[in-house]
Amino acid sequence: MATEIKVPTLGESVTEATVGEWLKNPGDAVAVDEPIASLETDKVAVDVPSPVAGVLQEHSVSVGDTVEVGAVIATVEEGAAPAAKDEEAGRAKEDREESQGKQEDKSEEKSAPAGDASSVTMSPAVRRAVLEHGVDPTTIKGTGKDGRLTKEDVIAAAKAKKSGGGDSVAQAAPEQAATPSAPAGGRNTERVKMTRMRQTIARRLKGAQEEAALLTTFNDCDMSAVIEARSKYKDLFAKKHDIKLGFMGFFAKAACLALKDVPAANAYIEGDEIVYHDYVDISVAVSAPNGLVVPVIRDADKKGFAQIEKDIADFGARAKEGTLTMEDMSGGTFTISNGGVFGSLMSTPIINPPQSAVLGLHRIEDRPVVVDGEIVIRPMMYLALSYDHRLIDGREAVTALKIIKEAIEDPTRMLIDL
Structure with missing residues (x-):
């Protein structure tokens, strides 16, 4: 009996996807829950498993086709996989084809x-x-x-x-x-x-520019105290929590302080209403092979440094593997984007709709600054806070960024809630 394989539910508000790759071809044996295809959604790649064991009969769609939730993409004939002798015959055929392919490869290498x-x-x-x-x-x-x-x-x-x-x-x-690889002077x-994710990124960011009243405020931050704290406690921290103490944990906690005092930076505009949140879900921009993704640290205001660092490390690893889920990236009330890891000195990040603010971090570099009337060299970082001026006034934005700066320059503030 043939069983249809349909596009599964892809997540809240996601109704369609693009066929990215067929993992099984017609005639291949498949096991129960074995992935047969990979679909690209607006945010992640989703594997489509076979509901039954049997042999894949046909592909109903091709790579690159757009499919909706519930659409039939393939059929599987239930039952045992091909007999052992058929498999052996298939292997022998593959061996012959491979041998022929090697001979062809040798001749092609000389000309290609x-x-x-x-x-x-x-x-x-x-x-x-x-x-x-x-x-x-x-x-x-x-x-x-x-x-x-x-x-x-x-x-x-x-x-x-x-x-x-x-x-x-x-x-x-x-x-x-x-x-x-090409003739001298060639112009190839x-x-x-564009992948579905890249199309969505382009559409959302352009939409943010057209709809929101974007503005960016800047400040610089002396990283001496955080660097000293990391240097002093990194070994003990790693030994106790089995995770490295990074900079993002400090900035996440500093952002939580700022958002508590400036709730508009942690709010949304929906129609003619403002939606305020009494929690902080921080979206962390992570670079993945197929584009930028923003998994969410839930209840960051209630988590300690160790759990925040573990969440970030887990997101980074799964982003590279392509195993982040729709749930991992849904929601988020505020975003932190660290362009400094790529060497950025200063930027104007774009908000992640429907959020109203995003904090941009940049590279740390030694610069001369005046402290107590003397010129000294300090490790400095430029901070940027882009915000939706429809909701957040300039005074509030500057205040929020100033709170983050002061918390980083004096981390004790994060312990005593100042």
């Missing part, structure tokens, strides 16, 4: 330009893995259908490269490496369809 990634057919998921791990797809032997690369091929190649085995691939084809272009 090396390093030309555009000549390698890659699904969006594989392309993201290539960018994330920094490997050359032209040097990887694909194990998928028709020799195509799979995500597992890329990860295996990246591991081999880290362990020192990556060089053997390049050494195996010196002629290929010596061939230029590549067209790649």
